Amino acid sequence: MRAAVAAGPGGPEVLHVVEVPDPTIGPDEVLVDVAATAVNRADLLQRQGFYPPPPGASEIIGLECSGTVAAVGERVSGWAVGDRVCALLAGGGYAERVAVPAGQLMPLPPGLDLVTSAAVPEVACTVWSNVFMVAGLRPGEHVLVHGGAGGIGTTAIQLAAAVGAHVMATAGTPAKRALCEELGAEVTIDYREQDFVEVVREATDGHGADVILDNMGASYLPRNVAALATEGRLVVIGMQGGTKGELDLGALLRKRGAVIATALRSRPVEDKAAICAAVVEHVWPLVGDGRLRPIVHRTMPLDQVADAHRLLESGDHVGKVVLTT
Numbered sequence: 392m393r394a395a396v397a398a399g400p401g402g403p404e405v406l407h408v409v410e411v412p413d414p415t416i417g418p419d420e421v422l423v424d425v426a427a428t429a430v431n432r433a434d435l436l437q438r439q440g441f442y443p444p445p446p447g448a449s450e451i452i453g454l455e456c457s458g459t460v461a462a463v464g465e466r467v468s469g470w471a472v473g474d475r476v477c478a479l480l481a482g483g484g485y486a487e488r489v490a491v492p493a494g495q496l497m498p499l500p501p502g503l504d505l506v507t508s509a510a511v512p513e514v515a516c517t518v519w520s521n522v523f524m525v526a527g528l529r530p531g532e533h534v535l536v537h538g539g540a541g542g543i544g545t546t547a548i549q550l551a552a553a554v555g556a557h558v559m560a561t562a563g564t565p566a567k568r569a570l571c572e573e574l575g576a577e578v579t580i581d582y583r584e585q586d587f588v589e590v591v592r593e594a595t596d597g598h599g600a601d602v603i604l605d606n607m608g609a610s611y612l613p614r615n616v617a618a619l620a621t622e623g624r625l626v627v628i629g630m631q632g633g634t635k636g637e638l639d640l641g642a643l644l645r646k647r648g649a650v651i652a653t654a655l656r657s658r659p660v661e662d663k664a665a666i667c668a669a670v671v672e673h674v675w676p677l678v679g680d681g682r683l684r685p686i687v688h689r690t691m692p693l694d695q696v697a698d699a700h701r702l703l704e705s706g707d708h709v710g711k712v713v714l715t716t
């Protein structure tokens with residue numbers, strides 16, 4: 392099969408499409424003929440050599456895909472050759488074929504075409520598991536989404552608004568903030584010019600954010616804790632601002648707050664299966680009724696994978712960049 396592989400750690404130029412052996416499936420896995428995959432921020436780190444795949448996962452980059460079931464392992468039930476699916480992957484998406492643990496397969500979201508469906512698994516599973524399963528966002532609560540115009544952010548805003556939360560979002564340009572508002576953010580914040588702690592306090596009459604979804608890590612840690620409401624939950628999912636920060640436990644303790652950091656990719660297969668099942672139950676209906684609309688910035692052929700990485704690295708995109716095989 393054809394697959395995009397990195398010739399070594401480095402810039403986008405190390406990515407090339409080459410012939411590699413087809414994957415083989417285990418008894419609990421399904422072979423998928425990939426129609427499309429999508430680029431995630433973590434892919435850039437893996438290409439640079441900073442984010443190796445978890446043990447047992449494919450060395451090929453790619454955390455999600457859509458496609459058609461080509462073969463089914465002997466212990467798999469519920470899926471058949473020819474089914475159109477999308478999947479959450481630990482790796483292997485940038486290829487014509489991928490082996491997927493059966494629990495990480497999902498039917499296509501209602502009403503979405505095969506290619507667009509590739510943009511949904513990673514963001515839907517990350518946002519649902521963190522904002523709802525971990526942080527327990529409730530209707531009427533205030534949530535701050537950092538990086539509101541990115542792949543994760545555009546999904547988080549829409550899902551939080553759909554359950555009746557009040558959404559605030561940070562973004563770097565006026566056009567990106569306008570998109571956040573269109574998707575349901577009641578308050579948008581220019582993270583380059585404004586102090587988000589002040590804006591959050593003003594917008595919530597001093598209450599603060601009940602939940603914060605954070606992609607920055609260390610550089611935002613003190614300010615995120617300052618922006619939290621009493622009994623607020625800060626969920627760190629990205630470390631674009633570094634890994635080691637200072638945590639004021641006194642401030643956290645007074646607020647009875649929680650700081651949680653999670654990674655989806657390294658979770659056990661059973662956890663991922665439970666998350667995928669929850670996403671199909673809770674998120675797919677919101678796609679069906681139009682409350683969650685995947686934001687696809689651009690769809691490109693897999694041969695242009697290096698340009699797709701350059702685009703994500705530039706930060707000029709909104710939402711997702713999709714690659715077709």
Ligand SMILES: NC(=O)c1ccc[n+]([C@@H]2O[C@H](COP(=O)([O-])OP(=O)(O)OC[C@H]3O[C@@H](n4cnc5c(N)ncnc54)[C@H](OP(=O)(O)O)[C@@H]3O)[C@@H](O)[C@H]2O)c1
Nearest residue numbers: 431432517538541542543562563582606628629653654655
């Ligand atoms: N832990 C997990 O399981 C998990 C899973 C998936 C993703 N993630 C993480 O989630 C983050 C988003 O991923 P993605 O795929 O959605 O990437 P993406 O589309 O490239 O989004 C990156 C976002 O970072 C924002 N950003 C950059 N500097 C910022 C700052 N100083 N303050 C606030 N926002 C800033 C950008 O905002 P502008 O474009 O407005 O500048 C953009 O929205 C990444 O850190 C990724 O590693 C974690």
